[in-house]
Amino acid sequence: MANFVLTGRAVEVDESSYTVQSTGEVVTKMQLTLNVAGMTDRVLCEMPLDVAPKSDVMEQWEMEETWLVVSANTMRALGFTRSNARPGEKAVGALVIFQATEVREATADERRALMEARKVSKLQARQRRAQRKAERETAKAQVAEKQSA
Numbered sequence: 245m246a247n248f249v250l251t252g253r254a255v256e257v258d259e260s261s262y263t264v265q266s267t268g269e270v271v272t273k274m275q276l277t278l279n280v281a282g283m284t285d286r287v288l289c290e291m292p293l294d295v296a297p298k299s300d301v302m303e304q305w306e307m308e309e310t311w312l313v314v315s316a317n318t319m320r321a322l323g324f325t326r327s328n329a330r331p332g333e334k335a336v337g338a339l340v341i342f343q344a345t346e347v348r349e350a351t352a353d354e355r356r357a358l359m360e361a362r363k364v365s366k367l368q369a370r371q372r373r374a375q376r377k378a379e380r381e382t383a384k385a386q387v388a389e390k391q392s393a
Contacts, residue, residue, distance in 0.1 A: 248316040248342060250287055251350055251358055252278030254305040274302065276347065278312065281362050289314050291344040311350040311358075316342035 256277040263270050274296040278287045296302065305312060321338045329335050350358075 248319065250278060250280065250289065250314045250316065250342065251354065252280040252287060252312060252314070253309050254302075254312050255279050255286060255309065257299075257302045257306045259299070274299075276302065276312070276314065276344070278314065281358060282365070287342065288339065289316060289342045289344040289347075291347065295345060295347075297347060305349070311355050313348055313350045313354060314342065314344050315346040316344045318343045 254276065256275075258275040258277075259272065260275060261270050261272040272293050273290050274293065275288060275290045278289065280287050304310070319340055319342045321340045323336065323338045325336050326333060
């Protein structure tokens with residue numbers, strides 16, 4: 245069962261490992277970084293080697309920036325403090341990592357549906373901005389009319 249389904253373009257693939265201090269066991273995992281349409285930040289998904297596709301397949305996805313569908317059952321957030329926060333940034337942040345259970349290439353229909361959804365979303369945002377602008381102009385005109393009367 246997947247609680248999260250993420251669709252994005254493969255940007256980076258990394259293999260990393262760590263040692264469990266209590267047992268001394270070395271655990272190796274794959275990390276996949278995705279660009280999700282409409283988001284400025286990238287999404288990090290990690291998976292154990294037994295779930296991950298073969299490394300040559302993942303490298304091909306990275307090279308071709310393939311659209312992928314990633315199913316994840318959990319996520320974890322790592323909090324951190326920025327030592328050099330940029331203007332407008334908060335001094336603290338978090339990195340959310342999704343624990344992937346399945347990764348596959350997106351079908352042509354899924355990519356098409358994603359692009360259509362993005363177009364609809366952009367159109368709705370444009371309409372909302374135009375409506376807010378019209379409301380502001382109406383309010384300004386009412387204020388100007390009251391002042392001239």
